[in-house]
Amino acid sequence: MTQDLLGTASALHVSDEFEPLMDRLEALVPLIKANGAANEDARRLGDDVVAALHESGVFRMGIPVSLGGYECSPRQVIAVIEKLAYADASTGWSAMALQMESGTTAAYLSDEATEQLYADGGYELxxxxxxxxxxxxxxxxxxxxxxSGSWNFASGVPHAGYIHTAALVEGTGEAMIFTLPKAQTTVVDNWNVMGLRATGSHDYIIEDAFVPDAFVYPVGTKEPLHGGALYSVGLANMAGMNHAGWALGVGRRMLEEMAALARRKSGAPGAGVDTAQFHADFAEAEAKLRAARAFVMDVWADNEAALARGELLSTEQETLTRLALNHATWSAHAVGMTVYTWAGTAALRTGDLQRYFRDLHAGTQHVTSGPVVLQQCGKALAGLAKNPAWQFFSLVERGERA
Known part of the structure; x- marks a missing residue:
C-alpha cells in the first residue's frame, strides 16, 4: 500500500527546549509532591503549583514554535508527562490535558483565532x-x-480560560471541535470521585453560545494550519502519546513507593517483603513496566521516523499506537495491584501510596484504554478487518481487504 503523504505540514520538530524543560520540572518535583494531598482535598491544583507549571514552560510544550511554543516531539512529550505523573498523578493528568488541548487548538485553528488566543507569544489554556x-x-x-450541550470530564477546567468541546453539526452530522471562552459556559462543580480528584474534571453546560467559524475545526483533522508534522497525527494519536506518558509515570512512582516501604519493613519479624515471593513479584512488576515503556517508545520512534519522512501514520502504526497505550495503562495497573498486595495495610492508610492507587484506577477508566479499543486493535492486527481505518477511537472497515 502506498503511504499517504503529508500536505503542507513541515518536518517533525525536535525541541531544543526539552532538556531545559525537564531540568525545570525536576526542580519542581518536591513542590508537586508536597502539594498532592492538599490538591486532592481542594479538588483542584493549588495556585502555587499552577504558577510554577506556567513558569516552567510546560504549557508551551504542545504549542507550535511559530506561535511561541516548544512544539516538542512525541517522545519528548511522553517523557515530560511521565515526569509530572511521577511527581503527582493528578498534576500530571491536568497538565497533560491542558497542554494537549491548548497545543492542538493552536495547530488547527486559523490565523484569525490564533492571533487572539496566542497574541504576543502568550497562550490561553x-x-x-x-x-x-x-x-x-x-x-x-x-x-x-x-x-448547546452538556459534557463531562473537563480535566483542569479550574485553571482554563477557554473550553474546547466536540459537538455534531445539525443537518450534516459532522463532528467538530469548538473553542469558546469559559465565561460562555456553566461549569457544574460535581467532580466527587474516587481518584484523580485534584484534576477538577467537572461537567459543563453550554446553551446557545455563539462560536465564530474561525474557532471551529473538524474532530478528525490531520491538517494543521500552524506547526509541523507533529500535528498530522490528529487528536486521537495525540491522546495516545500523552496518556501513555501518564501511565508510565504512575507505574514508576508506585514501584518506587513500594521499594521504599519494603526497605522500611525489611528485617521485622514475619515481614512479607523478606520472602522470595515478594522478590519475584517485584522483579516481574519492574520487568512489566520497563517492557511497556520500551513498547511505547519503540512505537513512537517508528511513528516519528514516518513523520520525518513526510508521511502520515499508516493504519498499522495507528493501531500499534493505540495498543501501546492500552498495554502501558494495564501494565501500570498490574504494577499497582502487585504493590497493593505487598504493601498490606499501609496501602489502606491516608498517604501517597493510597492516593496513587486510587488515581491509577481512575486513569484506567479513560476511553482511550478501554476494552473495545483493545479488541479492535486485535482485529486489525490479525488481518480480520476489511481495509480498516481508524476514525478517532473506532476502527471502521472500508470494504474488501486491500
Missing amino acids: MAGQGTRPDNGRAHKVKGGYLL
Missing part, C-alpha cells in the same frame, strides 16, 4: 471534552454556530 461529540449540537448561523 483550554479544557473540555473532545471525545463525545454526540453530547452537543451546533446550529449553523451566519458567521459561525450556535452551540
Whole structure:
C-alpha cells in the first residue's frame, strides 16, 4: 500500500527546549509532591503549583514554535508527562490535558483565532471534552454556530480560560471541535470521585453560545494550519502519546513507593517483603513496566521516523499506537495491584501510596484504554478487518481487504 503523504505540514520538530524543560520540572518535583494531598482535598491544583507549571514552560510544550511554543516531539512529550505523573498523578493528568488541548487548538485553528488566543507569544489554556461529540449540537448561523450541550470530564477546567468541546453539526452530522471562552459556559462543580480528584474534571453546560467559524475545526483533522508534522497525527494519536506518558509515570512512582516501604519493613519479624515471593513479584512488576515503556517508545520512534519522512501514520502504526497505550495503562495497573498486595495495610492508610492507587484506577477508566479499543486493535492486527481505518477511537472497515 502506498503511504499517504503529508500536505503542507513541515518536518517533525525536535525541541531544543526539552532538556531545559525537564531540568525545570525536576526542580519542581518536591513542590508537586508536597502539594498532592492538599490538591486532592481542594479538588483542584493549588495556585502555587499552577504558577510554577506556567513558569516552567510546560504549557508551551504542545504549542507550535511559530506561535511561541516548544512544539516538542512525541517522545519528548511522553517523557515530560511521565515526569509530572511521577511527581503527582493528578498534576500530571491536568497538565497533560491542558497542554494537549491548548497545543492542538493552536495547530488547527486559523490565523484569525490564533492571533487572539496566542497574541504576543502568550497562550490561553483550554479544557473540555473532545471525545463525545454526540453530547452537543451546533446550529449553523451566519458567521459561525450556535452551540448547546452538556459534557463531562473537563480535566483542569479550574485553571482554563477557554473550553474546547466536540459537538455534531445539525443537518450534516459532522463532528467538530469548538473553542469558546469559559465565561460562555456553566461549569457544574460535581467532580466527587474516587481518584484523580485534584484534576477538577467537572461537567459543563453550554446553551446557545455563539462560536465564530474561525474557532471551529473538524474532530478528525490531520491538517494543521500552524506547526509541523507533529500535528498530522490528529487528536486521537495525540491522546495516545500523552496518556501513555501518564501511565508510565504512575507505574514508576508506585514501584518506587513500594521499594521504599519494603526497605522500611525489611528485617521485622514475619515481614512479607523478606520472602522470595515478594522478590519475584517485584522483579516481574519492574520487568512489566520497563517492557511497556520500551513498547511505547519503540512505537513512537517508528511513528516519528514516518513523520520525518513526510508521511502520515499508516493504519498499522495507528493501531500499534493505540495498543501501546492500552498495554502501558494495564501494565501500570498490574504494577499497582502487585504493590497493593505487598504493601498490606499501609496501602489502606491516608498517604501517597493510597492516593496513587486510587488515581491509577481512575486513569484506567479513560476511553482511550478501554476494552473495545483493545479488541479492535486485535482485529486489525490479525488481518480480520476489511481495509480498516481508524476514525478517532473506532476502527471502521472500508470494504474488501486491500
